[in-house]
Amino acid sequence: MVAxxxxxxxxxxxxxxxxxxxxxxxxxATLTGRGPAPTPSGPAPAGLVTRFDxxxxxxxxxxxxxWRTFWVLCWDAYAGADRFETRTxxxxxxxxRLTVRRDRCLRxxxxxxxxxxxxxxxxxxxxxxxQQGQLxxxxxxxxxxxxxSEWSQPVAVGSG
Amino acid sequence: xxxxxxxxxxxxxxxxxxxxxTVPAGAGAGPSFVDPTVTMVRGADxxxxxxxxxxxxxTLMAAAPIxxxxxxxxxxxxxxxxxxxxxxxxxxxxxxxxxxxKDGAEIGEAGTCPGGAGHCPSFVGFNSxxxxxxxxxxxxxxxLARVGPGVRIPSGRKxxxxxxxxxxxxxATKTAPxxxxxxxxxxxxxxxxxAFARGYSxxxxxxxxxxxxxNVDPGGTDFNPARDLPTxxxxxxxxxxxxSRIIGDVRLADDASSARRLVLDSLRADEGEAFQVGTxxxxxxxxxxxxxxxxxxxxxxxxxxxxxxxxxxxxxxxATTRSGSSLTLGASAVLFQSQVGDGVTIGARSLVQxxxxxxxxVVPPRTVVVDGAVAGAVEW
Numbered sequence: 001m002v003a004x005x006x007x008x009x010x011x012x013x014x015x016x017x018x019x020x021x022x023x024x025x026x027x028x029a030t031l032t033g034r035g036p037a038p039t040p041s042g043p044a045p046a047g048l049v050t051r052f053d054x055x056x057x058x059x060x061x062x063x064x065x066x067w068r069t070f071w072v073l074c075w076d077a078y079a080g081a082d083r084f085e086t087r088t089x090x091x092x093x094x095x096x097r098l099t100v101r102r103d104r105c106l107r108x109x110x111x112x113x114x115x116x117x118x119x120x121x122x123x124x125x126x127x128x129x130x131q132q133g134q135l136x137x138x139x140x141x142x143x144x145x146x147x148x149s150e151w152s153q154p155v156a157v158g159s160g
Numbered sequence: 161x162x163x164x165x166x167x168x169x170x171x172x173x174x175x176x177x178x179x180x181x182t183v184p185a186g187a188g189a190g191p192s193f194v195d196p197t198v199t200m201v202r203g204a205d206x207x208x209x210x211x212x213x214x215x216x217x218x219t220l221m222a223a224a225p226i227x228x229x230x231x232x233x234x235x236x237x238x239x240x241x242x243x244x245x246x247x248x249x250x251x252x253x254x255x256x257x258x259x260x261x262k263d264g265a266e267i268g269e270a271g272t273c274p275g276g277a278g279h280c281p282s283f284v285g286f287n288s289x290x291x292x293x294x295x296x297x298x299x300x301x302x303x304l305a306r307v308g309p310g311v312r313i314p315s316g317r318k319x320x321x322x323x324x325x326x327x328x329x330x331x332a333t334k335t336a337p338x339x340x341x342x343x344x345x346x347x348x349x350x351x352x353x354x355a356f357a358r359g360y361s362x363x364x365x366x367x368x369x370x371x372x373x374x375n376v377d378p379g380g381t382d383f384n385p386a387r388d389l390p391t392x393x394x395x396x397x398x399x400x401x402x403x404s405r406i407i408g409d410v411r412l413a414d415d416a417s418s419a420r421r422l423v424l425d426s427l428r429a430d431e432g433e434a435f436q437v438g439t440x441x442x443x444x445x446x447x448x449x450x451x452x453x454x455x456x457x458x459x460x461x462x463x464x465x466x467x468x469x470x471x472x473x474x475x476x477x478x479a480t481t482r483s484g485s486s487l488t489l490g491a492s493a494v495l496f497q498s499q500v501g502d503g504v505t506i507g508a509r510s511l512v513q514x515x516x517x518x519x520x521x522v523v524p525p526r527t528v529v530v531d532g533a534v535a536g537a538v539e540w
Contacts, residue, residue, distance in 0.1 A: 071341065088344050089475040091497070093352035093430070093452045109340035127336060129531035130302070130321065132514045133497040134345040136475035154475060157341050 271296025
């Protein structure tokens with residue numbers, strides 16, 4: 001059983017620098033996961049937690065702030081894991097495309113805009129809520145010999 | 161993908177054709193699938209690329225040509241109406257359930273893709289409409305929104321739900337940037353529907369009646385290896401002659417006799433996850449229910465569903481779609497990844513998304529509700 005992701009919004013919405021994850025989440029490769037599903041070799045990765053990283057520019061001459069919110073999903077270390085795979089799910093179905101990653105965090109730009117400062121929080125909340133109906137992510141571990149763990153429960157992108 | 165742009169002309173000579181067949185594979189890229197319930201008018205002017213999926217009860221009217229590019233999908237009850245001008249869907253165009261493109265509309269054909277890629281998706285959401293407008297590559301029109309004649313939604317922008325964009329100047333105020341999450345979403349939808357094009361084509365090849373009426377889902381993927389039959393009042397049912405499409409593990413409380421009130425509706429659980437539909441008191445035409453693996457959907461008894469209404473699951477457990485008893489969903493209304501209590505009424509052409517509504521809630525017509533709060537109006 002996978003622990004439910006817990007909200008851990010570490011950065012309040014202000015002019016925060018991106019948390020140095022960008023380099024570590026570079027996608028190593030993608031592959032297509034069609035065909036019969038192999039028997040999982042262990043439980044799903046645990047300790048899934050989410051947070052938001054926010055970036056914003058100072059107000060422009062027109063008085064608007066350009067802002068971006070990144071949704072970050074991290075999970076615990078997995079004994080024997082050589083790497084991890086993630087896949088996306090939409091309201092239409094599960095994508096057959098898998099992404100291979102060596103680190104234990106995923107960072108996705110989930111909302112962006114240019115708004116008067118007083119409107120930023122409202123627009124950000126609306127766009128993040130709209131995002132939750134669209135996309136979710138699952139993760140599994142790849143062990144020595146190519147064996148795979150169970151998939152984690154899907155976590156909605158934009159959820160905190 | 162330029163070398164894959166050879167388009168196939170459907171060999172449809174009749175002025176009106178209902179019940180097309182699977183489009184054969186071409187250019188070595190893979191088959192396209194047209195659900196047999198699709199209505200095509202002047203089908204000789206309808207040109208389909210490869211790996212296209214055209215869902216149940218879509219209507220394609222081609223007084224002027226209709227082009228649908230490779231890896232595009234035209235989902236349930238979509239209207240492509242080329243009565244006063246051509247309709248063009250470029251490669252990887254997504255027309256979500258109930259959406260429409262009319263008279264000169266162009267989607268996913270012009271514009272640019274992130275990083276200079278040669279192709280990328282574009283999206284038109286549930287019950288939205290592009291009426292003579294242009295939606296460029298890497299652009300989106302969210303649910304129940306509209307793009308009017310002559311308006312161009314540029315690459316990298318998305319029209320917000322419910323907005324009606326009728327002048328180019330309004331693009332700045334009624335759109336937001338497309339994000340990385342949006343692009344992953346669109347790419348995921350393309351990949352799933354390409355799998356549907358292959359899966360339903362295979363199903364049809366095994367027997368044309370397999371893709372008619374009440375029937376199995378395609379199965380055959382790692383996320384849904386088995387094929388499932390719907391059940392009516394607990395009885396596994398296969399009825400290719402049924403007037404609606406009910407696909408996969410849909411569990412209707414009504415028996416076969418009561419279910420006959422469902423006409424031209426599409427209830428799809430193509431990824432094998434059961435969803436429960438309580439008794440139906442009324443259902444208009446072109447209603448769509450769609451859910452997938454990992455998503456629970458459960459609808460209470462005595463539901464009333466207006467024409468072109470949509471109920472859709474979301475992508476995660478937190479996105480369960482559930483209604484209590486006596487839900488009234490107005491015509492063209494959308495209930496998306498939400499939970500509503502007993503006796504809820506959602507007015508015509510309203511959107512309820514990512515929300516929990518207590519029993520007795522009344523959502524007025526043409527209202528956008530997101531995360532439990534009114535986010536705006538449907539402006540058209």
